[in-house]
Structure formats: structure tokens, C-alpha cells
Amino acid sequence: MNAPMNPAANLSDDAAFRSEVADWMRTHLSGRFAQLRHRGGPGDEAFEPTLRKDWERELAAGGWTCVGWPRAHGGRELSIARQVIFYEEYARAGGPGRMGHIGEGLIGPTLVKYGNAAQQARFLPAIVAGREYWAQGYSEPNAGSDLANVQTRCTRQADGSWRVTGQKIWTSLAQESDWIFVVARSEPGSKGNKGLSFLLLPLAQSGIQIRPIRQLNGGAEFNEVFFDEAIADSDALVGAPGEGWKIAMALLEIERGVSTLGQQMHFAHEFSCVIAAAKAFGCDRDPSIRDRIARAATGLRTMRYNALRMLAGDALSLGREALIYKYFWSNWHRDLGRLAMDVLGSAGDLPSDDPLIRPLQQLFFFSRADTIYGGTNEIQLNLIAERGLGMPREPRPAA
Amino acid sequence: MDFTFAEQQIAFRDAVRKFLIIEAAPEMLREIWETKSGRSRELRCKLADQGLTAISVPETYGGIGLGDLDWILLQVELGYYAIPDSLSDTAYLASWLLEHLPADLALKREWLPRIAAGTARIAVGHPVNLLVADAELADLILLWHDDEIHGVTASDVKLTPQVSIDASRRLYAIEWSPSARTRLCSAKQGAGLWQQVLNRGALALAAQLLGLAQRMVDLGVDYAAQRKQFGKPVGAFQAVKHQLADVAVKIEFTKPVLFRAAYAVDRDLDDAAIQVSHAKLAAGDAARLAARNALQAHGAMGYTWEADLQMFMKRAWALDAAWGDRGFHKQRVADAIFADGAELGPGSTFN
Incomplete structure (x- = not known):
């Protein structure tokens, strides 16, 4: 802006x-x-x-x-x-x-850029209308930070359709979704980011099993998704065979775009909840809490200005200001969660439906994962060092 | 002060450690957590067989007659293995409080031998805690009322269970009416005793938090050695291993503070309260950093129910705020430093 x-x-x-x-x-x-x-x-x-x-x-x-x-x-x-x-x-x-975030914010824009006319006509209207929901099939048990180590494989059949076999993990809301986009290995024997393809599959089919993963807070919004000769039809491929990595990365860049601004407004809301609780629990005069609240306030503003600056240019390019964003917000938010629990003191120990307490407990628990999902702190710092500063890459085994 | 532990103390610690490795494996803890009572009679009997319930009870009442310095290493182990049992409340806190009640020998004769034998559970309700741990199964509940000490049984009071984020804890809101019948000790004599119980409660948790911190680092180290990405164990990457090394540093620097606090409590030194608060804060810091960095080393697995790490993280988060949260303990340190005539400077700080 x-x-x-x-x-x-x-x-x-x-x-x-x-x-x-x-x-x-x-x-x-x-x-x-x-x-x-x-x-x-x-x-x-x-x-x-x-x-x-x-x-x-x-x-x-x-x-x-x-x-x-x-x-x-x-x-x-x-x-x-x-x-x-x-x-x-x-x-x-x-x-x-x-x-509808994954449809609207991720796969939709990706199809606008890389999809063919038939795919655009088939999928985009249902996303706009809120009729179809999407899940993201990237991570695998052995492809987390090392995302290119995808082992799920796909093969083209004589009739042009695809068969997909393998496993994805940490798939948000797969049980509530209609479609999943996956990165799978289409060139047998290929390694790393070569030989991957980007496919679209309906989730409701006998070749796909979804198993929820219970989280430490008791909830289950992530899943394991198992593919056993799952079927993708002949027009399920986005881009060309072997272009999967390029498309997968372009999608991740979109993820860091405009929708992050809504996230900051949510952060601002959570921050106001922390202040309200500090007043209610009487620790708003505690100097160490005040100091941390003030730091959180400056961090929130810093993030906002950076995001506006990041979006001032071309929203889809990944400049240095975009590179630093995930690292900054996730650490800020994890600290806010810790602050929220310290504000609650021993009351934080008791799961509660009190509107003053419940959102803060939730904030604390889920923010434990912020520095892990969507690229860990360690990966973010490597990106900043290697892509932002042009430093030598961490030694990796030959692909 | 000499920071060396006696050979006997080390040997006792080692024996308890060997026992807990077998008897408090994570899968057994999960099983016990899932039960309604959250407690295992069998486990308590085994703890008694190890002599753990008799540690504080004087020999005249059938115990071993040991003190705070003997307990401290064992408390670290109780934290490391995160046992779902309020052993420390009964065998450390309640035992000490009952023994130090003025007179009333009948009461001591009734309860101390049972504590030693492992046949009594005693809960302690101090006002620094909102709730009373393990009140429902307790044979006796010792309660604060305007510095008086009262003794009640679960049938005298109304208990409302409260769920904790740590499934191994069993907490209760308690409604009760103090009376002459329940009163064990006057406010005049009770005030000092409660102060000492508070210090011991916080000291015990500081030690347990230290044990928890060590457990979380160990789990992080194990996971980082097994988990491979980019063709090698993630623990080979400095970005991962340095985080666990940071925790190791915190843990080592917490130990002397903890042991000094135990010494101050044992000797009833004037600065016991500050030493305990320092230890609780330091151990809380270590445990919080351990939870954060061990979780980071686990990646997304660390956020699951399935990975054992969550049991120890949640215990640490809960204990960090029990027996005085961070604000409480920081305030105690600040009050001592800013008190009129506080003895500051090298002459007194390094005593």
C-alpha cells in the first residue's frame, strides 16, 4: 500500500x-x-x-x-x-x-499462472463459489525440510490417466477437502528436485486413505494421506512432466503474499487479548511483562510495515523482505504465545472455556509449531543466507 | 559450601534411576494417564519398596530420617521420569510439615509411620496454588487457613476436579469449612511452617524442572541422531545441534543454583527464600528452553501426541507456574534486593 x-x-x-x-x-x-x-x-x-x-x-x-x-x-x-x-x-x-484458503490463496493462483484452459475452467469457478476445497500434498515422512526428497511416485497409463502411490503427511484438513494437489516423482530413478510432476487428484476415491494425526493439544487438523494406485485423470497434470518442482516453488512464493496481511490483523487481535488478560490478571503493572508487551507491540508494527513494503512491488516476487518474513513472524508469534501463558500464570495450566483464557491457551499451543511448519527456522535462515546474502550453500549430497 | 554429594547420596540416586528406567517408561506413563484416578497403586507400592516414601520420616517413626540434600538429586530423577504420582507431596512436603507440627504426638504417630510404609497419600493445600493436587485419593489433606494448619479428609470437603494441560496431574478445587476440630496448629506457629513448606514445594519443582529439561534434551538428541534429511542425521547440522547445546549450558548452570538452594533450605538459612526463587526461575528457564529447542529438533513430530516429547513439555509448562509462577518468584528476589538495609555487594552476595 x-x-x-x-x-x-x-x-x-x-x-x-x-x-x-x-x-x-x-x-x-x-x-x-x-x-x-x-x-x-x-x-x-x-x-x-x-x-x-x-x-x-x-x-x-x-x-x-x-x-x-x-x-x-x-x-x-x-x-x-x-x-x-x-x-x-x-x-x-x-x-x-x-x-477456502488453500484453494483461493495457493492452488487457484497457481492454476491461473500455470494451468491450462481446461483446468482453469474446471477448478477455478468452484473455488470462487466456495463449492470445492483443497488440500496441499507436499511433505512426506522423509521429505520435510528436505522437500525435494519426494518419494511418492506417479506413472502415466496408456489412456493418459495417472496412478499415484506413496504417502503425504501434515496435510491440513484433508478430511474436509475435495481435492489435493501433490508433487510426485514421474521419472523413475530421478533424485532431488528433478523428475517431479505436479498433479491434481480427487480425495474421495478408494486409492486414498486419510488418517488424522493427533496433536499434542489433543486436536487433529493434520493428516497422513496414503495413496495406493490412486487415480488422477488425464488432464490432472499442471505444467509439463518434470516441471513439478518449479510449480511447487512458485506456489510457495504465492503463499507468502497478500494473504499474510490478514494474518497480521489476527495477530493484532491476539495481542489485544494478551493485554486484556494482563489487565484482568493484574500483571499489567509487572515491569517484566510490560517490557515484553512493549516489545511485542513494536514487533507487530515492524511486521506490518515490512509486509506493506513487500507488497508495494510485485506481490508474487520473492524479494529479501519476503524472505525474512516467515522467520520474523513465526518467532514473534511463538514468543507472544509464551507471553500469553506467563500472563495467565498458573491459570494457564487449566484448559478453560473462559473467553479471556481459551484463545490464549490455544495461541500458546499452536504457536509452538510456528517455527516448524511452512519451512523451519533453520531452513528460513539458510534461505536468507544463501539466497538473500549469496553465501555458499550448505553441503548437500549429490542429487 | 562444598558442592560434592556424598557417595551414599549418589548411590541412592543411581539406584532410583535404575528403578525408574524400568518402572516409569513412557508407555506405562501414558497408560496410567488414561485411567480415571491417574494414579497407580502398584507404582506407589514399588516406590515404597525402594524406600522413597520413608526418606523424610524420622527413624523413630519407622523412616530413614534424611533431609533436603538427600532429596534434591532424587527430585531431579522424579522430574526426568515424570512419574504420575504425587510422591513428593506426601513423602517430602507433608512428612516434613507433620513432623514439625508443634506437639500433637498422636497425629505424628498415626501418619508418619504410614507415610514411611507407603500406605498413606497426603495432599497439601497452600494458597500459592489455586488448586490442591491429588486431593481426591488423599487419606489426609493439610490445608492453609489464615496461616493456621488444618487437617481434613476428602469426605469432609467438596472437591471439584480440574483438568490440567498436563494429563499426569490431578488437580481439585476445594470447598471446606475450617473448625476447631480440623485445626492442627495456630496461625502464630503455622506462618513459619507454611513459609518453609512453600520453599520446599518450589525447591522440589525446581529440581523436577531440571530433570525434565535434561529429559527433553536427551529426547531431542536421540531424535536428531535418527532423523535424516539431506542425506544425513539432522543433528549433524550446526543449526540443530547448537540449539541443544544451548540447553545443555542452561542445565549445567542451573545445577549449582539448585544445590545451593537445597543447602539453604536444609540449613534453614536466612536467604533460603531468595535461593529457592532463584532456583525455580533458573530451572524454569532451562525447562522452557529445553521444550522449545527439543521441539524444534523434532520438527513437526514434536507437535504430535505420538512423540513422547509432549508428555515432558506439558509437565514442564505446568510445573513452571506451580508453587509460585515466574512473577511470584521474581518478586521475591526483587523484594529482597530492594529491601531497606539489604546486604548487597561482594561481602554478602558471595557468602
């Missing part, structure tokens, strides 16, 4: 748009949807999935899904500035975690 550097530009139009979003959210995030406010975020993704899908359709009916997509594919083609406003107002109103 270039408004701070260019204050005269379109301010009144933007303000009108902002109140349009806010009004819509106020009117629609009510009634049966009211219980979704501030719910369904990371660590809470299993909350009321059916109702949250209804909410996606409510958004779709109002034209609020895929707001940044090109008009030709059913989006609103909003400018970055407008998208920011939308995400801000969505989060400010307590808009729930988006069930």
Missing part, C-alpha cells in the same frame, strides 16, 4: 471501500455465523468446518472470495491496496479462518 508515501491517492475511494467491507461483515457475520468470530485460525482449524464452508458460500454470494484474482477467472481484480483493506476489515470484524 503506497498511501503513506503518496497520501493524496484515492484516499476517499479507499475509505468508502473500507466501510463497504466493514458494513458487509457486520451484517453477514451474524446470526448463525456469529459463533465463528475469531475462530478457525491456525490451531483451531477443525472448528465447525461445515458451518465455515457455509460461511465461504456466504462470502462468495457477496463477491468476497478471490478478491485479488483476475476478473476473467471470477475474481474482483482488486489492487493490492484494496486487498489489504479487505483483509484488514475481514480480520477486524473477527472473520473466521478461511476454509
